[in-house]
Amino acid sequence: MYKIIIVDDEPIVREGIRNRISWADHGFECVGVSENGQEALGMIAHFRPDVVMTDIYMPFMDGLELSRHVAEHYPGTKMIILTGYDDFEYAQQAVKLQVTDFILKPITSAELREVLDKLKVQMDEERGHLEHLNRLKQQLNESLPLLKERFLERMATMALNEWEIRSKMAYFQIPLSGPLFVTIATDMDEWPSEDQGTDNELYSFAVYNIIQEIMDKEPDSAVFRYKGNKVITILSGSGEEEIYTLAQERAEEIRASIKRYLSVTVSVGIGTICRELKDIRHSCRASVAALEYRLLIGSDQVVSISDLENRRSKPLYDGAESENSLISAIKTGSPEDVDRSIGRIISELQNASISIEQCYVRVLRTMLAVLQALLEIGCNETELFGKETRLLTELYSFRSLEEIEFWLKDMCGKAMIGVAETRRNISRNQISEAVQFIHHNYDDIELSVKMVSSRIFMSASYFSSLFKAHTGKTFVEYVTGYRMEKAKELLKHSSLKTYEIATKTGYQDAQYFSVLFKKCTGDTPTEYRQKMMVDGA
Structure with missing residues (x-):
């Protein structure tokens, strides 16, 4: 319109x-x-x-x-x-x-309508023509860089033959003369949160742009975006020591420049050196794998896969003691002990030279032990963590041990809440069962704390404190009150004698019953009955 x-x-x-x-x-x-x-x-x-x-x-x-x-x-x-x-x-x-x-x-109206119809046709044609020109212009501006990046990403992930690689490199004018090649992978350690009003796409482009500017100093290089937000740089050189030193220098420059200009940190991984263009994909895979080690050694680092593969392995304790301490802290509901146990687990992982896979397995084992403990108590995992929670998916999304530590504390905090709630529900059900038992056996002269507590498999002392917490009355107060209510009903609706009513409400001594009744109501049984008869008349 x-x-x-x-x-x-x-x-x-x-x-x-x-x-x-x-x-x-x-x-x-x-x-x-x-x-x-x-x-x-x-x-x-x-x-x-x-x-x-x-x-x-x-x-x-x-x-x-x-x-x-x-x-x-x-x-x-x-x-x-x-x-x-x-x-x-x-x-x-x-x-x-x-x-x-x-x-x-x-x-006239007819003439004006004719002018409008003619004008609309003209404007529709102009708009369509303009849109077509804009599309062509946009495609022209975007197609070559995009196709170039797609080719580089294919070369970094797929097995291409030498002829295809060289022909495409010549077409896109990619200057990688070799004879040696190495890749550098760069990835943001943490994306700014949405509530900061930041645009992740803008940050991604800024990281890519900074790396491009740095690599403009290297005529034998190529830069492209890889699998989302990672940026891969390919360097070529003539000697192994030369190209490795160059990769270290440029990687450190990338890390420092992004931190200085964007106030965010990145991890930079250096892959293996290769001699064939078709093997660049292996170097690329290695540089991306190096990034994963930030989980253990921390973010804002330059990580060489060669250094990691050559390091000596230190033993990792089985962690059973730390896991048991964590589960015990969850059951007792002590946040301080939970945090302390999780800190010990994270410290054990930091101090051991292990692979990323071993780290994930250890953390997953800890969470499975927690879930097993919750299951034994009777907690509902879905109610605690939600239907969409997937331990493996969440775990593999973390980029540092700090993130895993935060996640463990959050999960264990929810577990503590679940344990407390489950115990409250169990206690509530047990006391409810006890109350029902009292209601059905209030006429039993032998009714006592010991009888009821043994019925629900609970010690008498713990039952007494739990009973008062749930009902607001001691056991004796509750039983006496319930018996007196039943006695009132019998006095009002029956012609039973006082001693008969005493027996039916659990009292062997009629005189003691009368004393209790007056204490609770202010009237003797006889006085209460007379009042009810007057009120009824």
Whole structure:
């Protein structure tokens, strides 16, 4: 829908044009009318119309001056001149101002609709042509760099033959003369959070751009984005020591420059040296693998896969003691002990020279031990951690031991909450069972704390404290109160003697029953019955 504004100093003309045309039927929307060119300028600035239909002769600013201003500031806007002056000079000026149409008044509705339909066809064609040109221009600007990156990524991941590699390198003008090659992989350690108002795509491009600028100093190099947000650099050289030293220097320069200019850290991995272009994929895989070791040695580092593979291995203790301490802390509900146990586990991993896989296995084993303990207690894993929680998926997404430590503390914190809630539910169910037992056996003279607590497999002392916590009353207070309520019902609705009611409510001594009843109600059983009879009458 194209927007149109009508400018005419005659109210009858402008309102007549606006009201006589069904604009939407012709693909237009009349967004406003104005009585002079000066007033129309503000309206044009606000609505940015596609078409301005204006009278040529108006006070303050005439149609030609308005057209001149629109042509200068809004070159894409179409101008239609309406005039009652059949003046060739005006027509010439209108043509010079690239006015779309020049129409003599008076004009009928049919004629105006015809002008609008013709104008819409023209504007549709122009818009389609412009969009097509923009698409071609965009494709032209983007295709070669994109195809070049796609080729480099294919070369870094797939087995291509030597002829294909060399022909494509010549086509894209990639300067890797060799005879030795090595790759450098760069990856952000942590992306800024969304609440900081940052654009990750912008950061990704900035990292790529910095690396490109650094590698511009090396004529025998290539830079491309790899599998999302990683950036791979290929270097070539003539000697192993030379190319390895160069890779170390450029990797350190990349790390330091990104930290300085973007205030974020990256890890940089150096792969193995290879002698064939087709083997660059092996060096690339090695450089990416080197990045994974930041999990153990920390972020903001330059990591060479060769150094890691040659290091001596230190033993890793089985960790059973640390895991048992963690589970015990979760069960006792001690956050301090939980944090301390997790810290010990992370410290053991940091101090041992192990592979990434061994690290993941150890952490996963710890979490499985925690889940097993929760299962034994009766906790619901799904309720605690959510249906979407996938331990392996989450674990393999972490980039440092600090992240794993934070994750373990979060998971174990939820586990503690689950243990406490499960125990509360179990206790609640046990006390509920005890209350039901009391309600069914309140008439038993032998009813006692020991009898009820043994019924729910709980010590008498623990039962007593738990019972009061859940009911707000001691065992004796609750039983006495319940028995007195039953005694009231019998006094009100039966003709049983006091000693009979005492027996039916668990009291062998009728006199003791009467004393208790008066203490609870303020009346003797006889007085209470008499009051109920009066109230009933």
